[in-house]
Each structure stands twice: as C-alpha cells, then as structure tokens.
Amino acid sequence: MQSFDYIVIGGGSGGIASANRAALHGAKVLLIEGRYLGGTCVNVGCVPKKVMWQGSELFHQMMTETKAYGFDVTSQDFDFSTFVANRDNYIQRLRQLYQQGLDQNGVQVVFGLARLKNQQEVVVNGESYIGKHILLATGGAPVIPEIPGAEYGLTSNDFFDMRELPKKVAIIGSGYVAVELAGVLSHFQVETHLIYRHDHVLRSFDRETVSHLEELYRKEGLHLHPYQEVQSVKKQSQGYQLNLSDGSFLQVDLFIWAVGRKPMTDSLGLETTGVRVNEQGYIQVDEYQNTKVAGIYALGDLTCQPHLTPVAIKEGRQLSERLFNHQVDAKADLTYVPTVVFSHPPLGTVGLSEEEARQKYPDELITVYTSQFNPMRYALLSHKLPAFFKLVCVGKKEQVIGLHGVGEGMDELLQGFAVAMGLGATKADFDRTIAIHPTAAEEFVTMTRKKD
Secondary structure (H helix, E strand, C coil): CEEEEEEEECCEHHHHHHHHHHHHCCCCEEEEECCCCEHHHHHHCHHHHHHHHHHHHHHHHHHHCHHHHCCCCCCCCCCHHHHHHHHHHHHHHHHHHHHHHHHHCCCEEEECCEEECCCCEEEECCEEEEEEEEEECCCEEECCCCCCCHHHCEEHHHHCCCCCCCCEEEEECCCHHHHHHHHHHHHCCCEEEEECCCCCCCCCCCHHHHHHHHHHHHHCCCEEECCCCEEEEEECCCCEEEEECCCCEEEECEEEECCCEEECCCCCCHHHCCCCECCCCCECCCCCCECCCCCEEECHHHCCCCCCHHHHHHHHHHHHHHHHCCCCCCCCCCCCCCEEECCCCCEEEEECCHHHHHHHCCHHHEEEEEEEECCHHHCCCCCCCCEEEEEEEECCCCEEEEEEEECCCHHHHHHHHHHHHHCCCEHHHHHHCCCCCCCCHHHHHCCEECCC
C-alpha cells in the first residue's frame, strides 16, 4: 500500500493547482481523476464555452456588422462541425499540457473513481493508497429535474457534443450557464427561447445591470419567458413539445437543461469519514478549506464558496502553501471576486450589488453612479447595443464597494478595477484617473451620480 503526503481527488483546475503547488514544496503527491484532466472548466465549461462565445461573436459580426465598415461578405457559408473539431483539438492539447506539468512536478496520476475507505485511506481501481492529507475536489454535475420527458433534454455538458446547429432551441434556467448558452446560440442565428421561473435571470447579480442585459437580449431577438416552468416534455416525430406552467406549449428542435449543478459527492464514501455536508450535499468547510475531519479538505464546486475556476485555483494553491510551505495563515481572500458572465455583450461584476449594499449599510451612506452609452463598436451601425456601467459607493469618502457593467469589453476591463477595489479605492481615486479615450473603460472614471 503506497503512502503519500497529499492525495488529491479530482483533476480539475483547483485540484491540479493544489497538487502542483504541493509537489513544488517537496510533498509526495497523488492525483486521482475519474475522466479527463482539467475538470469541468477545461472540458465542458469555461474554456470551450469561451471558444464558442468567440465563434458566435465572429459569426454575428460578419453577418450583421461588416457591411457598415465597407466589407462585402458575399459568402455566408459556415461549417459548424469544423469549428467544433478545431475547438476539441484545442481542448485535447490543454489536457496534454496539464499532464506534462504534473509529470514535470513529479505528481503521480491515477485515472479512476476514488472512494474513501476511512479518514486516511483511498481506494481506486481496487488499489488502496494512504494519504496524510486528502483534498476533495471532484466538482459538480448538471441537474436534470424530475418531470415527465426530462430525459430528452441535453445538459450544459451535452451542449459541447453538438455537431450541428438546431433551428429552434429552448434553454431552461436563469443562471450564468443558461444566459451564456442562450447568447451563443442566438448569435449563431438560432431561434432561442430562454425559460425561467422567476422575474429575472441572474438573480444574485445587481438587479439594474441584469435588467439592462435582458433588454439587450430582447433587442437582439432572443425570446425571454419569465415566470414559466417546463412541467412536462413530449417527444414528437420532429423535435419536442415543452408544456409550460401557464398552460401554453413551445415546439423546439432541442432543449437544454441549465437549472443548476450538484456537488459530485455521492460516490466518495464520505459516510466512512465523518465529513459533513449540508442539505444540498455541499461539503462544509471553513475559510482555510478544512472540513470537520482533521486532514481532509475540500474546495471548488463541492463547497459553498463561489463556483468559479479562479476561486478554486486560489483555494488550492493557498491550501498547499499552508500545508507544505509553513504559511500557517494562507487562505483565499474572497472579499472582491471579479465575475464575468459571457453573455452578448458580457456582464461583469465585483463587490456588492446595490441591493446587497443597501441591506448592509444605511441608505444615507450609499451613493450610486451610473453611465449608459453606445460603445465605439457601433459607431457606424444603425443597430446599437448601449452599455450600462455602475458604481456603488459607501461612506463620506465614497469607497467603491460594488462595480457592475454590461457592455462591450466588460470581460477584459474588469480585472484592473478589482485590484483597485481591493486596495480600498474611492470614487475620488477613480475621478483622479486620466481616462483613455475613446474606450468603454473610461466611463468608470468619468461617472456622474445616479438620479433618484
């Protein structure tokens, strides 16, 4: 029976980051992965999603925007299968790079499903391994609701297996996965319907910013169906009939479930260890990734921390610094976590929404600044998608505690502002900054106060 200083169960971004960092500090490390290195992000998440987003952006620009700039795009041929094949080849290269990095750092990799036999023993492929420290980082999986006909639908994972575009599709859900998939398909000129049971999508985000995105989606021809649930699905000779909660129905070529994800803990054998989970199955950890059992840790989508790849990577590296590099206070600082929804256009946020700020502080301490403008991308176009940017400030010094926006370039400009907010930047600090003109980013340093 082999013994290791560190056993990492799950070869996603967080697990790999932690394994590599531990090995660099001299630990003997075993990484166990059930399928593909890279986990959700690399294989069926942020990386292929961003490639799809970029492809749909290029397609949309060629079809709707190039003529105004003097281009004569006479061919409208688009080989979706070639695009997908090139995307998949790129993902395969990333997996190989992950393997090379682990090999170079001396991390032993075993492929198979791991199960905890006790607090220190892990069984995989019939072999047992002993770990002084064990990290659980197996991630999450899409949820499929229990309704008649639900099995006919795709999940966000299945979306990346598509080899041809449908003519008409429905996305069911209101989170960032649903919003992103809907935007991608709509930009590929697929008739797209987004169905969700509440009044708005992205309900944990700043309400005013989300409302602006919804307005842009409608303007672009995407069909939004708030206050609706799919109660049953009927397979037909061609396509599917979605029966909705208001008694109406929708005929589509295919539909995709994006109603949430669940932690992949069922097969881990947690019951043999005493590791605790909450009612939703998420593993309970403290700010140092400790579970209630000494020597067992968890991170990423298994926990209630933000389900974002960079968060898992930071958590994993800081954990290894604490365990193997004597950094006893090392932990991930999640005060200001920049987040981007790759909608069309992208929506970005860091810090508190206006609603969260008003719950935390008295109204008289809150000052809100906004700006709405047409990005230069649309200067020559008759069809414009105005951007909306917003600052939420608190106190007499107006410290910026929330920054939100939806519009061209929001995905690329957000990171630097997150750094400034982490350093305690105020509205006056923003105003002192010389603007780069003409850009979208300048709006954040030239804002006027929001009118009541």
